[in-house]
Amino acid sequence: MNKAQDLKQSAPTTPGNKKLQGKYDYIIIGGGSAGCALTRRLLDTTDATILLLESASDGVNISSITDARLWPQNIGSIVDYDLRYESSKNTGNNLLNLPRGKVLGGSGSINGMVWARGHQDDYNGWANMGNQGWDFQSVLPFFKKIEDWEDGESDFHGAGGPVRIERTNPSHIVSERLINAAQSFGMPFLKDTNGRSPEGVGQMVANISEGKRCSPFNGYLEPVLNNERLTVLTNAKVNKIEITGDRCTGVEFNWFKNRIIVKAGTEVVLSAGAIESPKLLMLSGIGPWQELKALGISPKLDLNGVGKNLHDHVLLQGLVFEAKVPLGAVNNNLSGAVAYWKSNLKLSRPDLMLLSGQVPFVSQAIAAKTTFPLNCFSIAPALIQVKSRGILKLKSSNADAPLHIDANLLGEKADFEALVNSVEIALELASQPEMAELIKKIHVKVKNKKEIAEFIKDAAGSYAHPVGTCSMGTDKDAVVNPKLQVHGIRGLRIVDASIMPVIPAANTNAPTLMIAEYAAKLIAAQAQ
The missing domain is CATH 3.50.50.60 (FAD/NAD(P)-binding domain)
Structure with a gap:
C-alpha cells in the first residue's frame, strides 16, 4: 500500500x-x-x-451551479451523485430520486437555494431529547454568523457573514398571486419567512444575489x-x-x-x-x-x-395549472413565494410548506402520464414534519457497492393523511379569486380524497433532505x-x-x- x-x-x-x-x-x-x-x-x-x-x-465555472434559474439542470447531471431510495408501495412503487451534490459545496452547490431555518421548537425539541446547548436560543448566534442579510444585522439576523441572504426580488406573477391568494384564504403575511415561528405566507428567502447562487x-x-x-x-x-x-x-x-x-x-x-x-x-x-x-x-x-433514523421531507410535484396570460421570464430560483401552514388546525405548529413554481414541477411518474403546455405554473406542497423513519444499510463490504437506502417515505399513515390535506389546501389557494383569474386549466384534476390519494402516490418524492x-x-x-x-x-x-x-x-x-x-x-x- x-x-x-x-x-x-x-x-x-x-x-x-x-x-x-x-x-x-x-x-x-x-x-x-x-x-x-x-x-x-x-x-x-x-x-x-x-x-x-x-x-x-x-x-x-459550471453555469447551472452559478445561475440560480438553471439549478434544475444540476439534477441527474455530472454534478449529482443521483442516488435512489428503495421503491415502496407507499409511493406507488415509483423510482425515487435522491439528488446529492457531486462537487465542492455538495448539495449546497446544486440545490434550489431556499434559505429556511425552521421553527424554534425544532431546536428546543433537540435540547429536550438530551442535547443540551442545542435549543433555539443557543443555536441562533450560529445561524446569524452564517448570514449576510439584506436588511442588515438585527437581534435575529446576521450581516457580513459568508452567505448572502435576500428575499426573492423582483417578484413574479405566480409568486404575487399565490401570496395574495393565501392571504384571502386566511394566512397572515410574513415580512420575514425566517421568523422564530413562521406561520403564514411571504416572499421566499434565498441565498441568491443578483441572480447568482451564493454557495457555501x-x-x-x-x-x-x-x-x-x-x-x-x-x-x-x-x-x-x-x-x-x-x-x-x-x-x-x-x-x-x-x-x-x-x-x-x-x-x-x-x-x-x-x-x-x-x-x-x-x-x-x-x-x-x-x-x-x-x-x-x-x-x-x-x-x-x-x-437508523433515516428520514426526509416529502415533496409533491404534479399540481400544475395552465395560465390564461403569458407568465413572463422566469427569475430567482423558479419560485419566489412560500407558505407555512398546518395540515390540521389541531396541530401546535405548521407541518406543511407550499411553494410557488414558475414552471411545471412534476415527478417522473406524473410526466410519463401527462403532457403539459409551455405556459404552466405549479404549487408544490411539502410535508416538513414527518413521522416516518427508514434505514440505510450496506449491501457489501465493497466501498463502491450501492447501498440499501430506504427512507420509508409515507410509511406512517399520519404522513399520508397530512399530504392529502395539503393537496386540498393547495387547491383552495388556487380557487381564491387572485389565483383563479390566472388559471385557464388545472392539469391534474382530483375530485375527492380517494383520487387525491392516488395522485399522491405518483407525485410524492424526496425533497432531497435526508437526515x-x-x-x-x-x-x-x-x-x-x-x-x-x-x-x-x-x-x-x-x-x-x-x-x-x-x-x-x-x-x-x-x-x-x-x-x-x-x-x-x-x-x-x-x-x-
Missing part, C-alpha cells in the same frame, strides 16, 4: 501545488456545505493544519483555498477511517491511482452527509455488529444506531453526543445533517451550516 510520501510522480498536484503531507491536525471528510464551513472556521480560529478530502471535482463553497471555502495550512484534495475517494484501539488515527483513501493513508494528529471529522457518513462508519467497523459481521467487516465498535442516520443524543441508538463526538471512539466527530435527531421544518442547508458553525466553536475551544 502506498503511503503519503510515496505518491507517484504522475499523481496530480493539490491546489496551489502543495505537497501532500503524511499527517495533519484535522482531516475533514467531505467538501459539502458542512465541510466547507467547518474548514473555513477552523482556519479562522486555530493554527491547525487541515486536509479536506472531497470525492468529487471542484465544479468551478463560494462564501466559505473559495476565499481560503490558498491558505498555507489548508490542503484540499478533490477526486479523493475515502475507503475507511483508521481505528487503533478506541481512537481514530487517520484515513485511508484513493486519489487517482494511489491508495493513501494520512494520519490525523487531533481529529478526523466526518462531513460526508446523511448517506456517506454512516456508510464510512460501517465500512470502518463502526455500526451494528451482526450486520457488519455478516458482510465480512471486522467490527471495531457496536453502535446500533448507525444508519438522522448518525443521530445526536444520549440514548442507546445515538451515534454522537451533544459535542458531536462519536460515542466510544476518541478523535472522531461527525458534522453534517446525519446528526439531526429530528428533521427541522425547513430546507436543511441552513441548519447544516449552523451545525458546522457550532462544531467549529466546540473544536476550537477544545484546541485551546
Whole structure:
C-alpha cells in the first residue's frame, strides 16, 4: 500500500501545488456545505493544519451551479451523485430520486437555494431529547454568523457573514398571486419567512444575489483555498477511517491511482452527509455488529444506531395549472413565494410548506402520464414534519457497492393523511379569486380524497433532505453526543445533517451550516 510520501510522480498536484503531507491536525471528510464551513472556521480560529478530502471535482465555472434559474439542470447531471431510495408501495412503487451534490459545496452547490431555518421548537425539541446547548436560543448566534442579510444585522439576523441572504426580488406573477391568494384564504403575511415561528405566507428567502447562487463553497471555502495550512484534495475517494484501539488515527483513501493513508494528529471529522457518513462508519467497523459481521467487516465498535433514523421531507410535484396570460421570464430560483401552514388546525405548529413554481414541477411518474403546455405554473406542497423513519444499510463490504437506502417515505399513515390535506389546501389557494383569474386549466384534476390519494402516490418524492442516520443524543441508538463526538471512539466527530435527531421544518442547508458553525466553536475551544 502506498503511503503519503510515496505518491507517484504522475499523481496530480493539490491546489496551489502543495505537497501532500503524511499527517495533519484535522482531516475533514467531505467538501459539502458542512465541510466547507467547518474548514473555513477552523482556519479562522486555530493554527491547525487541515486536509479536506472531497470525492468529487471542484465544479468551478459550471453555469447551472452559478445561475440560480438553471439549478434544475444540476439534477441527474455530472454534478449529482443521483442516488435512489428503495421503491415502496407507499409511493406507488415509483423510482425515487435522491439528488446529492457531486462537487465542492455538495448539495449546497446544486440545490434550489431556499434559505429556511425552521421553527424554534425544532431546536428546543433537540435540547429536550438530551442535547443540551442545542435549543433555539443557543443555536441562533450560529445561524446569524452564517448570514449576510439584506436588511442588515438585527437581534435575529446576521450581516457580513459568508452567505448572502435576500428575499426573492423582483417578484413574479405566480409568486404575487399565490401570496395574495393565501392571504384571502386566511394566512397572515410574513415580512420575514425566517421568523422564530413562521406561520403564514411571504416572499421566499434565498441565498441568491443578483441572480447568482451564493454557495457555501463560494462564501466559505473559495476565499481560503490558498491558505498555507489548508490542503484540499478533490477526486479523493475515502475507503475507511483508521481505528487503533478506541481512537481514530487517520484515513485511508484513493486519489487517482494511489491508495493513501494520512494520519490525523487531533481529529478526523466526518462531513460526508446523511448517506456517506454512516456508510464510512460501517465500512470502518463502526455500526451494528451482526450486520457488519455478516458482510465480512471486522467490527471495531457496536453502535446500533448507525444508519437508523433515516428520514426526509416529502415533496409533491404534479399540481400544475395552465395560465390564461403569458407568465413572463422566469427569475430567482423558479419560485419566489412560500407558505407555512398546518395540515390540521389541531396541530401546535405548521407541518406543511407550499411553494410557488414558475414552471411545471412534476415527478417522473406524473410526466410519463401527462403532457403539459409551455405556459404552466405549479404549487408544490411539502410535508416538513414527518413521522416516518427508514434505514440505510450496506449491501457489501465493497466501498463502491450501492447501498440499501430506504427512507420509508409515507410509511406512517399520519404522513399520508397530512399530504392529502395539503393537496386540498393547495387547491383552495388556487380557487381564491387572485389565483383563479390566472388559471385557464388545472392539469391534474382530483375530485375527492380517494383520487387525491392516488395522485399522491405518483407525485410524492424526496425533497432531497435526508437526515438522522448518525443521530445526536444520549440514548442507546445515538451515534454522537451533544459535542458531536462519536460515542466510544476518541478523535472522531461527525458534522453534517446525519446528526439531526429530528428533521427541522425547513430546507436543511441552513441548519447544516449552523451545525458546522457550532462544531467549529466546540473544536476550537477544545484546541485551546
